[in-house]
Amino acid sequence: MAELGYAALFIGTLLEGETIVFLAGLAAHHGYLWFPAVVAVSVVGGFFSDKILFHVGRRYGERVYARFPGLAAKAPRVRALLLRWDVLGQAVQYWVARLDLSVVLFLTALALALVAGTVWNIVRSRQQR
Numbered sequence: 001m002a003e004l005g006y007a008a009l010f011i012g013t014l015l016e017g018e019t020i021v022f023l024a025g026l027a028a029h030h031g032y033l034w035f036p037a038v039v040a041v042s043v044v045g046g047f048f049s050d051k052i053l054f055h056v057g058r059r060y061g062e063r064v065y066a067r068f069p070g071l072a073a074k075a076p077r078v079r080a081l082l083l084r085w086d087v088l089g090q091a092v093q094y095w096v097a098r099l100d101l102s103v104v105l106f107l108t109a110l111a112l113a114l115v116a117g118t119v120w121n122i123v124r125s126r127q128q129r
Contacts, residue, residue, distance in 0.1 A: 013041070
C-alpha cells in the first residue's frame with residue numbers, strides 16, 4: 001500500500017474526492033501512509049481536478065446542454081446569478097460544494113454530543129438524589 005497508496009490517492013481525488021481522502025486518512029491513522037503526504041497529495045489532486053473539470057466544462061459544455069435540454073433551461077439563471085454576485089458568488093458556490101459533507105458530519109457530531117451530554121446530566125442528577 002505504501003508504494004501505490006499515494007498514486008491511488010491522487011487518481012481518486014481526481015475522480016471522487018471526499019471518500020478517497022477519508023480512506024487515505026484512515027490508512028494514515030493506521031500507519032500505512034504518512035499523514036502530511038496524504039494532505040499534500042489530496043490538495044494537489046483536488047486542485048488539478050478543479051482545473052481539469054473547468055476546462056472540460058468550458059470545451060464541452062455546449063454539447064452537454066444540447067444533450068440535456070432541462071439543464072440548458074436552468075443555465076441562464078445560474079449565469080445571471082454568477083454575474084450579479086461575481087467573485088463572492090463563485091467563491092460561495094466553490095466552498096459550499098466542498099463543505100457539504102464536512103458540515104453534515106460536524107452538525108451530526110454536535111447533535112450527538114448535545115444528546116449525550118443531556119442524558120449524562122440527567123443520569124448524574126438522579127444518582128445524586
